[in-house]
Amino acid sequence: MIQNCKYHCPKCEESLMKSTRVELNFKRINHKDRGVIHLSPEPGNYDFLTTPKIDFEKEERVIFICPYCDSDLTSKKNNKFAELKMMVNEIIYFEALFSTVHGDKRTYIITQDEVDTYGDAEADGEIHDDLEDFIL
Numbered sequence: 001m002i003q004n005c006k007y008h009c010p011k012c013e014e015s016l017m018k019s020t021r022v023e024l025n026f027k028r029i030n031h032k033d034r035g036v037i038h039l040s041p042e043p044g045n046y047d048f049l050t051t052p053k054i055d056f057e058k059e060e061r062v063i064f065i066c067p068y069c070d071s072d073l074t075s076k077k078n079n080k081f082a083e084l085k086m087m088v089n090e091i092i093y094f095e096a097l098f099s100t101v102h103g104d105k106r107t108y109i110i111t112q113d114e115v116d117t118y119g120d121a122e123a124d125g126e127i128h129d130d131l132e133d134f135i136l
Ligand SMILES: [Zn+2]
Pocket: 009, 010, 011, 012, 013, 014, 066, 067, 068, 069, 070, 071
């Protein structure tokens, strides 16, 4: 089921899929670089490609931006994560939160009644502390 999900901007609802990848704009906080990043749609898979090519610093936080409405996709639940809308089908969607800190491979998929963890995320990790109000 997860494999067939499509990602959309939570603000303008535009599809962020470019062929089989998720395409976003990004900017660095301590540098002036901006560019385009392609991410894997598979939760917890942190393989990515950037244009221009950038060697991010360890633990550097990157800001992800919707290429359509220019919204900052930083999650309001935890600013170390970006939040996308993950459409399972026309009606059902989940919130996908993925770490924006380079080297931190944690992804959380928030469904109606639970939080699924991917990558290096722990089931009782920090996001749960921030999310309790939202999922209960
Ligand atoms: Zn948007």
